[in-house]
Amino acid sequence: MDRLLASLDDAPIVDKDGYEYLVHPISNGVPMLDPALLREVVIEVMQTADLNVDKIVAPEAMGIHLATAVSLQTDIPLVVIRKREYGLEGEVSLHQETGYSESEMYINDVEPGDRVVIIDDMLSTGGTLASICTALDDIGADISDIVVVMRKVGPSALDDTEFDATSLIDITVEDGEVVVH
Template sequence: MDRLKRSLLDAPIIEKDGYHYFVHPISDGVPMLEPELLREITIRLIRKADLDDVDKIVTPAAMGIHISTALSLMTDIPLVVIRKREYGLEDEVSLTQQTGYSESEMYINDVQAGDRVVVLDDVLSTGGTLRAITDALEHVGADVADVLAVIKKAGPTELDETDVEVKTLINVDVVDGEVVITDEHGDG
């Protein structure tokens, strides 16, 4: 069994407001992230992603940073982090991130029209974050070569009615207080 699948099956489950969440090093930063798991995920992302002629990897803060950093180091593709803080730099683009849990402003710097980018996030749940990011990148005029998430939670997303296809490494659900793997190879 691969490390990602095993780590999800072993993930602690917590309840918050009647909803059961898995706690995982990729999505939460706890339990600790073992280098072997990060390396496995990075290799699988390289195999799954369209990285041909990509100029930048784009990821939202905070939980996409560690995965995107590893991908950047392995591919020599520069990394752009979408921040929750406004810096006021020239060409900064703001976007509203709406998820099932919150709403906030985020800011993209260093992406220009014509840039070929890959968007990478830790988890696809409601799709609100990835939808806001892909809409903002389209507005800027960037060419989104690929959109990736390591883990997809079961259920509909805001991207279902769009042309955006998100490639995932593994798809899961939480049933009766346990993580259930719904597709161990993900989407795409």
């Protein structure tokens, strides 16, 4: 976790309408993502997550690179929860709200009884993960684990659900600086 912790020192913080937004290679793809950092994070995710599952689920966009790497290493199929509707048979829509946006997302290829692990980059306001968990639960999937790389400490919409996420590191952004807890 040395690379991940060191990368936080250089991560810019930008103001998005009063919300202190961390810009980081893992969560935003900028600044450029060093393969050694990605490798370190993926290995840690694989050691942390319950991977006795049928499918890996990741929300578009920034969960994709993490979940793809885990899928390649484990041969567990990957389902991407997308921001675009395709109208495929069985497609399930969900509405997600975060501290800085809201949109529809779409799930395909998750069936009742599927054991899934959700992998994502960041748990901040929890709006995306809470909506995804509710939709997967409504489908009848068994959410075996939720693993995020970083969690912003504080209340989250996920707190209002029966689901818990495991984070590799917990952070806050205070006065334009990242603080690791």
